[in-house]
Amino acid sequence: MKRFITRLLIFCLAPMAGLLALGYVVDAGLHKSRHFYYAEWNDLYDGKINADLIIQGTSRAWVHFSPQMLDSAFGINSYNLGMDAAPFDMQYERFKIYLRHNKKPKYILQEVGFNTTLMRSKSLPLFQQFLPYLHDTALWRVYKNLYPKVTLVERYFPLYKYNNQLPVLKEGIWSYMGKGRAPVKYKGYLGQEKQWDSSFGNMVRSNPEGIRWAVEPSAVALYREFLDYCKANDIKVIMVYTPFYYELDRYILNHAEVKKVLEGFATEYNLPYLDYTHCYLDSSKQYYYNSQHLNKEGSVRFTKMLIEDLKPLIAAMPPATGNSN
Amino acid sequence: MLFNSIEFIVFFIAVTGLYFLLPHKYRWSLLLTASCFFYMFFKPVYILILGFTIVIDYFAGIMLENQTDQKKKKQFLIMSLVANIGVLAVFKYFNFLNDNITGIAQFFGYKNQIPYLNILLPIGLSFHTFQAMSYTIEVYRGHQKAERHFGIYSLYVMFYPQLVAGPIERPQNMLHQFHEEKFFNYHDTVTGLRLMLWGMFKKVVIADRLAVVTDMVFNDPYNHSAVSIAICSAFFAFQIFCDFSGYSDIAIGSARIMGIKLMRNFDRPHSALSISEFWSRWHISLSTWFKDYLYIPLGGNRVPPVRRQFNLFIVFFMSGLWHGADWRFIIWGSLHGVYLVFANLTKDIRYRIRQVIGLTRLKWLDNSIQRTITFSLVAIALIFFRSNHLRDATYMIGRLPDVFGEIGGMIRKGAFNSGLHLESYKLAMCVLAIGLMEAVHFMQRDKAISVVFDQQPRYLRWGVYYVTVFAIIYLGVFTNREFIYFQF
Numbered sequence: 001m002k003r004f005i006t007r008l009l010i011f012c013l014a015p016m017a018g019l020l021a022l023g024y025v026v027d028a029g030l031h032k033s034r035h036f037y038y039a040e041w042n043d044l045y046d047g048k049i050n051a052d053l054i055i056q057g058t059s060r061a062w063v064h065f066s067p068q069m070l071d072s073a074f075g076i077n078s079y080n081l082g083m084d085a086a087p088f089d090m091q092y093e094r095f096k097i098y099l100r101h102n103k104k105p106k107y108i109l110q111e112v113g114f115n116t117t118l119m120r121s122k123s124l125p126l127f128q129q130f131l132p133y134l135h136d137t138a139l140w141r142v143y144k145n146l147y148p149k150v151t152l153v154e155r156y157f158p159l160y161k162y163n164n165q166l167p168v169l170k171e172g173i174w175s176y177m178g179k180g181r182a183p184v185k186y187k188g189y190l191g192q193e194k195q196w197d198s199s200f201g202n203m204v205r206s207n208p209e210g211i212r213w214a215v216e217p218s219a220v221a222l223y224r225e226f227l228d229y230c231k232a233n234d235i236k237v238i239m240v241y242t243p244f245y246y247e248l249d250r251y252i253l254n255h256a257e258v259k260k261v262l263e264g265f266a267t268e269y270n271l272p273y274l275d276y277t278h279c280y281l282d283s284s285k286q287y288y289y290n291s292q293h294l295n296k297e298g299s300v301r302f303t304k305m306l307i308e309d310l311k312p313l314i315a316a317m318p319p320a321t322g323n324s325n
Numbered sequence: 326m327l328f329n330s331i332e333f334i335v336f337f338i339a340v341t342g343l344y345f346l347l348p349h350k351y352r353w354s355l356l357l358t359a360s361c362f363f364y365m366f367f368k369p370v371y372i373l374i375l376g377f378t379i380v381i382d383y384f385a386g387i388m389l390e391n392q393t394d395q396k397k398k399k400q401f402l403i404m405s406l407v408a409n410i411g412v413l414a415v416f417k418y419f420n421f422l423n424d425n426i427t428g429i430a431q432f433f434g435y436k437n438q439i440p441y442l443n444i445l446l447p448i449g450l451s452f453h454t455f456q457a458m459s460y461t462i463e464v465y466r467g468h469q470k471a472e473r474h475f476g477i478y479s480l481y482v483m484f485y486p487q488l489v490a491g492p493i494e495r496p497q498n499m500l501h502q503f504h505e506e507k508f509f510n511y512h513d514t515v516t517g518l519r520l521m522l523w524g525m526f527k528k529v530v531i532a533d534r535l536a537v538v539t540d541m542v543f544n545d546p547y548n549h550s551a552v553s554i555a556i557c558s559a560f561f562a563f564q565i566f567c568d569f570s571g572y573s574d575i576a577i578g579s580a581r582i583m584g585i586k587l588m589r590n591f592d593r594p595h596s597a598l599s600i601s602e603f604w605s606r607w608h609i610s611l612s613t614w615f616k617d618y619l620y621i622p623l624g625g626n627r628v629p630p631v632r633r634q635f636n637l638f639i640v641f642f643m644s645g646l647w648h649g650a651d652w653r654f655i656i657w658g659s660l661h662g663v664y665l666v667f668a669n670l671t672k673d674i675r676y677r678i679r680q681v682i683g684l685t686r687l688k689w690l691d692n693s694i695q696r697t698i699t700f701s702l703v704a705i706a707l708i709f710f711r712s713n714h715l716r717d718a719t720y721m722i723g724r725l726p727d728v729f730g731e732i733g734g735m736i737r738k739g740a741f742n743s744g745l746h747l748e749s750y751k752l753a754m755c756v757l758a759i760g761l762m763e764a765v766h767f768m769q770r771d772k773a774i775s776v777v778f779d780q781q782p783r784y785l786r787w788g789v790y791y792v793t794v795f796a797i798i799y800l801g802v803f804t805n806r807e808f809i810y811f812q813f
Contacts, residue, residue, distance in 0.1 A: 001345065001509045015791060151331060163799055166750065 023158035029176030057111025080188030191296030421650030449489030507584030524574025529801030550744030
């Protein structure tokens, strides 16, 4: 038995140094990466954002708001922190991490919507984006909450967190060698050169009666906590409901209820609330690639419209302090 | 507790370590306690059902042995079988039967008044019930002495490695092993660990990877092309093999480390040249159970040919029913029965045709064609096994002939499209994993790979171990998906 245990120990320990080294290479590479998943997280953790204005929200934020246009219109440094399919709790966690590594913004353009703002996260979309940062206790807590099956093995065993993520591993190694992918977003924004697709039709077929979206008390409380924090820290929040294709409205059974809660927040905290759900962009498919997302042309038009509406709200700002991009 | 979980790794190391630390006389109690814990990890209350059949069969065995009157002996056997089958009937078949009564009653305009039982099927019920039944039958036949040690008998039914999904053991193979003192054996340990590693590889790297693809199509067949249905049907044949044989390998391996040898359950079934050969290589412990306790008592090969074919069909019908209380499983089993009867009836004419067209002279081609046909028949029948509804299965089978048209279209366009909404590298990994497994099987055609493996230098063996371990850790799909056969 002694012989067996000795060999087993040698077998287990022998590759550890190699695995740890490879794990370091991949993590370090991804921390430098400009890949779609990691560029904004890296800017955020490296404290390179320090924006005067941040845009916070879901995919309806990062495909709709162009920081480039906002910067040139107001002479400020803005940054888009929109995250795919991220309900507000996830956005808020990212905001907290942002504040730990960056100066607090003066303005937040908070994208709001029927299916994210007043709901808690139920799953972890695009979980790959979190993997290189699991050493961060705050992020680890979020990750573990949304993915209860995760164990400490993911956090500490070298490379295990990249299980079945060959493209991510590849990106890590290439980025470490300085050959990672070129950035595709500009300050978190990426206009989508896409045409109207079939997803709205599919949604209608699957839910011909429409969908009633939850207004979760715990999410409402969290949103209030966020607004309280901003008020206490003199961060001006501007709520923006970005455009969507008009036919979608019919399938959001409780849209009026959701909007009433959002308007209630605006009134209670005396916040500007810009609602573009019935703007001129809502009726033409040429501006959208699906019912909730504007394509590049639509997003440019939307940002122009937004800038006009923001002019009276945003005072003249000092010149931007520079940015990693 | 699933074999493919961290909990099991901890459990296994603790139990095996303690097993070798304890004196022989206490080992049965350790294994029994561990087995109870293992079973109760799923749903504690169902251990009472196991306890019920264990008590009945334990006493039935002793009474069978003590009894000299054949008539009374038979009564004891029947009592034990009724108790076992009764448990199966209540927990597994009652609601299914009731469903069918409701259907028939509705057809004739009546309302079925029999209430449904709101119960869950205890995990692995069919496995341990069949193992318990084999004990009383063997004692009745005089092939096995009744076990007087209640703890050892309980362990025979509950031994954790094979408790929930077999292999379905025989008392002649198992009971004496629990009485014998086992010592730590380096070779057994390495062989056992190797088997466990291979089983885990098949489960998490192949089966659960394929499951991601097959689930996609089987859960929504109406939105998939004929090509994707065909690919997924073939994938499912490999998935279920890797899932089930993976479980068996882990079971056999973990028992082997403790010096207990379980029977082989699979022997490269996809290399079978006929359905009959397939069943001699697939789920061997169940096939032989049905042969010994159903086919032979029905008359075996000693009855007239027509009766023999009928008996064969009955055996496969029952095999389908054993798998699940659902028409999908019954049709799956019956289809195999039909395949076998058809094969038996047309054996001569098929050989003659192959002879006339010259296939018998080209052995490799003949074998390849027969293997492909056998595999296709198995995969088609499995569509019933995996589908969520009978109508899905019939739809999918109905779509299969369209494969040729779709492939023709792809050739004309010069572009292959699997029709699966999956990144191509993921599909390639599925194919690669299957190819790797079949390559290992191919190497085993003449000699067990473990024998060949033992003759290799250490660097090569360790190299293979490392590749397998790393593949499991980094390419395994750890969604804690249950083994398919747990549901039976």
